[in-house]
Amino acid sequence: MRRILVTGASGQVGGAVALARPDVVALGREALDFDRPSTIAAALEAHAPGVVINAAAYTAVDRAEGDAAAAMRANRDGPAELARCCAERDIALIHVSTDYVFDGNKGAPYVETDLPAPTGVYGASKRAGEEAVLATGAKAVIVRTAxxxxxTGRNFVRTLLAAATRNPTLRVVADQHGCPTAAPDLAQVLLGIADRLEGGWRDGYRGIVHAAGGGASTWHELAVALFEERAKRGEARPVIEPIPTAAWPTPVRRPPDSRLDQALLLARFGLAMPPWRDGLARVVEQL
Ligand SMILES: NC(=O)c1ccc[n+]([C@@H]2O[C@H](COP(=O)([O-])OP(=O)(O)OC[C@H]3O[C@@H](n4cnc5c(N)ncnc54)[C@H](OP(=O)(O)O)[C@@H]3O)[C@@H](O)[C@H]2O)c1
Incomplete structure (x- = not known):
């Protein structure tokens, strides 16, 4: 069996994949950099993997507005070149994408066939990446998460914990709905898909599938659950005040409701993501 290679090793998802299985080859930007496209083929030649999981991406949603060229290189052009190089070598590719390809106005969980309508450069660059990867004809599975x-890394949970050390009251947006996803849970599902692909490619695998924490939440609910978990371990619980999005303006409008339907993950790969609260409890344990 050939090895699994994961990109974006210093990131939340890439790091979790690397930790989940000792035989995974995890490459950081020094070894595979979308800003240096020649590193892509070189990395595949050096490691000759059976499956590549691409968890490298430009993920700074607001910063991307003023840095569109870099976001497009990392989220569209790099993944397209990676997919092309994989196709040339008959390597299967799992490419991670995002709920931010949607505008969040559907009012129900999004299925894979719903029409994307990103609200900013980051979402647009990720959508362009999905299209570019699929257009290469590679044996590619696009996994949208949320x-x-x-x-570790930059994320809502760690930001809130840091804020709680400075403020007894936290104001958290309560009118955006989504599927919080623990990186270690996503890593297990990505590796589960990788195992299916290693077992033999089927054309029915190609395309987009959603994989995010089971159930749904608002940022406020997630914050309350986080500090409930911490309280079980004797930590102080701040007051968490629900606020509307309008009271927390950001350069890019976030989708008000980007819940992802996940029936296809089970139907196509026989896999399911655990409830987000279980993933949260495990991450709090690690913190
Ligand atoms: N974070 C979320 O809430 C979220 C939600 C939905 C979907 N996703 C998707 O999930 C995937 C993983 O996200 P994450 O949260 O793990 O991101 P992350 O923690 O920001 O990590 C991103 C990784 O990509 C690397 N990277 C950035 N630009 C690169 C480039 N030009 N070439 C090569 N590597 C580059 C980073 O390396 P450096 O550390 O050296 O910069 C880092 O290792 C991405 O596809 C993202 O779009 C994330």
Whole structure:
């Protein structure tokens, strides 16, 4: 069996995949950099993997507005070149994408066939990446996830914990709905898909599938659940005040409701994501 290679090793998802299985080859930007496209083929030649999981991306949603060229290189052009190089070598590719390809106005969980309508450069660059990867004809599975948190890296959970050390009251947006996703849970599902692909490619695998924490939440609910978990371990609980999005303006409008339907993950790969609260409890344990 050939090895699994994951990109974006210093990130939340790439790091979780690397930690989940010792035989995974995890490459950071020094070894595979979308800003240096020649590193892509070189990395595949050096490691000759059976499956590549692409968890590298430009993920700074607001910063991307003033940095569109870099976001497009990392989220569209790099993944397209990676997919092309994989296709050339008959390597299967799992490419991670985002709920932010949607505008969040559907009012119900999004299925894979719903029409994307990103609200900013980040979402647009990720959508362009999905299209570019699929256009290469590679053996590619696009896994859209959402609201990722982990015990390391830049994420909502760690930001809130830091804020709570400075303020007894936290104001948290209560009118955006989504699927919080623990990076270690996503890593297990990505590796589960990788195992299916290693077992033999089927054309029915190609395309987009949603994989995010089971159930749904608002940022406010997630914050309350986070500090409930912490309180079980004897930590102080701040007051968490619900506020509307209008009271927390950001350069890019976030989708008000980007819940992802996940029936296809089970139907196509026989896999399911655990409830987000279980993932949260495990991440709090790690913190
Ligand atoms: N975070 C979320 O809430 C969220 C939600 C939905 C979907 N996603 C998707 O999930 C995937 C993983 O996200 P994450 O949260 O793990 O992101 P992350 O923690 O920001 O990590 C991103 C990784 O990509 C690397 N990277 C950035 N630009 C690169 C480039 N030009 N070439 C090569 N590597 C580059 C980073 O390396 P450096 O550390 O060296 O910069 C880092 O290792 C991404 O596809 C993202 O779009 C994330």
């Amino acid at each position: 609201w990722v948190f982990s015990a």
